[in-house]
Amino acid sequence: MIAIIDYGAGNLTSVVKAIKHIGQDCAVTADATQIAGADKLIIPGVGNFKATGALARGALARELQCALTEKRPLLGICLGLQWMFEGSEEAHGLPGLGAFPGVCSRFSDRVKSPHVGWNRIDVGPGSALLRGIPSAAYVYFTHSYRAPLCDHAVASCTYEAPFAAAVERGHLFGVQFHPEKSGDVGLEILENFCAL
16 A cells, blocks of 8 residues: 655645556555555655655654655656755755755746646666656646755756756665656556555
């Protein structure tokens, strides 16, 4: 079973629909017992980085830490990916997980923000999450802040400047785009995650 973590950010329903569409069991939950029994975790999200503060409090934080220690596969989507970095300019002083180096930054006034719509990703070699996804595949984005490029980036996208579109390290995975809104390419990425 896949636990889709409900921490007060949006976009849970479309993630559930996509996971069920590919034939996987899932539950939307903030309950520590359900999270403890899950094989995999998804941290989705649309909204302000401040919402991620809930991931660092109480039983939810303790169970997430157990999952990380046990090395259960975890996928962060959009805001969930940004939480996996050290923090974000959107909420100064609120730390992220710190699994990936760097701070997420806002697009400048030189481009339309948020970055909404279909854009290409440049896929690097050797990614388990993006296995079978061709470079220059189109995926759907909607975000005002972007994850920095780092050594763990397995895909990048360029909007104003290159940024990390997907990251991967061990059992930790994150995507800045929305696979649940990215058609067949997105469903294939979710299938890859479920097959880990």
